[in-house]
Amino acid sequence: MSKRSGETYHHGNLHDTLIAAAIELIRDKGPNAFSLRELAKKAGVSHTAPYRHFKDKNALLSAIAETGFKTLTERTRNAAMQFDGDPKRQLIESGVAYVELALDNPEITQLMFGGFIDTEKCPKENLDSEADNAFQGLVNLIESGKQSGVFRNEETELLALATWSMVHGLAMLITGGQLCGIADEQDQVRDLSAKVESLLMEGILVR
Amino acid sequence: MSKRSGETYHHGNLHDTLIAAAIELIRDKGPNAFSLRELAKKAGVSHTAPYRHFKDKNALLSAIAETGFKTLTERTRNAAMQFDGDPKRQLIESGVAYVELALDNPEITQLMFGGFIDTEKCPKENLDSEADNAFQGLVNLIESGKQSGVFRNEETELLALATWSMVHGLAMLITGGQLCGIADEQDQVRDLSAKVESLLMEGILVR
DNA sequence: CAGCAATGTTGGCAGTGTATACATAGATGT
DNA sequence: ACATCTATGTATACACTGCCAACATTGCTG
Numbered sequence: 001m002s003k004r005s006g007e008t009y010h011h012g013n014l015h016d017t018l019i020a021a022a023i024e025l026i027r028d029k030g031p032n033a034f035s036l037r038e039l040a041k042k043a044g045v046s047h048t049a050p051y052r053h054f055k056d057k058n059a060l061l062s063a064i065a066e067t068g069f070k071t072l073t074e075r076t077r078n079a080a081m082q083f084d085g086d087p088k089r090q091l092i093e094s095g096v097a098y099v100e101l102a103l104d105n106p107e108i109t110q111l112m113f114g115g116f117i118d119t120e121k122c123p124k125e126n127l128d129s130e131a132d133n134a135f136q137g138l139v140n141l142i143e144s145g146k147q148s149g150v151f152r153n154e155e156t157e158l159l160a161l162a163t164w165s166m167v168h169g170l171a172m173l174i175t176g177g178q179l180c181g182i183a184d185e186q187d188q189v190r191d192l193s194a195k196v197e198s199l200l201m202e203g204i205l206v207r
Numbered sequence: 208m209s210k211r212s213g214e215t216y217h218h219g220n221l222h223d224t225l226i227a228a229a230i231e232l233i234r235d236k237g238p239n240a241f242s243l244r245e246l247a248k249k250a251g252v253s254h255t256a257p258y259r260h261f262k263d264k265n266a267l268l269s270a271i272a273e274t275g276f277k278t279l280t281e282r283t284r285n286a287a288m289q290f291d292g293d294p295k296r297q298l299i300e301s302g303v304a305y306v307e308l309a310l311d312n313p314e315i316t317q318l319m320f321g322g323f324i325d326t327e328k329c330p331k332e333n334l335d336s337e338a339d340n341a342f343q344g345l346v347n348l349i350e351s352g353k354q355s356g357v358f359r360n361e362e363t364e365l366l367a368l369a370t371w372s373m374v375h376g377l378a379m380l381i382t383g384g385q386l387c388g389i390a391d392e393q394d395q396v397r398d399l400s401a402k403v404e405s406l407l408m409e410g411i412l413v414r
Numbered sequence: 415c416a417g418c419a420a421t422g423t424t425g426g427c428a429g430t431g432t433a434t435a436c437a438t439a440g441a442t443g444t
Numbered sequence: 445a446c447a448t449c450t451a452t453g454t455a456t457a458c459a460c461t462g463c464c465a466a467c468a469t470t471g472c473t474g
Contacts, residue, residue: 032323046454113383114321116239131385152413162406169376176320199369203410206359253423
């Protein structure tokens with residue numbers, strides 16, 4: 001069945017098309033101004049067609065956030081893999097990757113963490129499980145660093161949480177526009193996040 | 208002019224009433240589900256009355272966020288004041304206050320940092336200036352700590368940014384529901400944030 | 415006390431999420 | 445080959461939203 005000029009009644013792959021188009025829209029107008037109807041128009045379907053693929057607007061946003069968490073897991077893991085014997089460097093570089101990804105996708109980051117999605121308490125379902133993957137990678141990283149005697153022998157979860165908080169906070173401040181003059185450009189951000197994480201490594205107090 | 212049973216045509220203090228009611232609504236339904244019309248109904252006025260006091264929905268939200276930044280400045284400053292000669296303790300306690308305030312007002316925190324408000328680039332105006340106040344307090348704190356030889360002689364802004372990121376990240380993770388089993392209750396949060404900040408003080412690396 | 419500015423109200427418009435009923439087409443079993 | 449089932453898309457409708465324009469009421473000020 002030739003779908004010449006895309007005028008078939010059935011779209012063929014609307015699900016993925018919608019997600020891709022939605023990401024574009026959110027990038028343009030922010031997660032707050034995003035609307036299903038505009039998305040449908042952009043995808044060239046009627047305004048209720050998305051409901052055949054997503055229960056809700058919320059479900060669509062969740063799906064997008066999930067892809068965000070997936071790439072977050074990938075990026076940080078890849079960054080860590082490149083410095084396999086050096087836990088300190090691994091921690092720093094995966095953190096830099098975290099911040100850089102957020103800087104490249106501020107709106108998606110806000111969508112993921114800003115409270116746009118109703119998560120019904122904390123059900124540790126779909127979406128959260130993917131976020132946990134990223135955290136689990138961090139935990140493993142720290143665990144191995146502890147065993148090789150690089151990191152202090154504190155509770156692993158605590159160390160992981162501290163690292164995550166630091167990186168996440170920096171990312172959120174940047175994407176939230178709070179660090180305007182300080183960290184706008186890519187290079188500044190790379191440098192800044194590395195420095196900040198080094199501080200967490202070495203500590204702030206005079207020895 | 209007796210405004211018996213509040214049935215005067217002119218409300219008298221609608222501006223503040225709206226802000227207070229809006230905060231309640233946001234607390235209940237989240238910043239995303241908040242609507243001007245419901246707010247007006249709750250305040251007992253017509254659905255366009257708020258426009259006499261706020262240019263926009265965005266302007267109303269900005270005003271609320273600003274009050275949030277004000278109390279954030281207050282709380283952290285108060286916490287620091289209580290340990291005046293001890294910069295390390297000051298830093299920790301003001302950070303704990305930051306996180307606790309966020310935990311007590313998750314929705315308002317999301318409103319402040321989540322990207323619900325259009326800030327038109329980063330104009331460092333109204334809203335941002337109030338946020339800067341909080342940051343300036345942190346800078347002062349670190350500066351004095353450096354001079355008394357407690358903190359390392361790194362660039363002050365960098366130290367401040369690291370501290371802020373750490374605390375802010377923890378706050379955002381908690382209010383975003385990412386730390387569900389880990390940090391739900393007030394006591395846990397106090398303990399956790401203090402521990403995390405101590406880590407930043409002492410560093411993560413083995414010495 | 416006349417007029418003005420501040421503050422509210424009514425009504426309307428375009429845009430939104432979503433429920434319901436209907437239309438079409440691709441897959442499946444005989 | 446063909447009838448039928450199901451997945452997918454459409455049309456229509458409703459309540460709700462932000463905001464605009466026109467009008468009403470009030471308190472203040474000359």
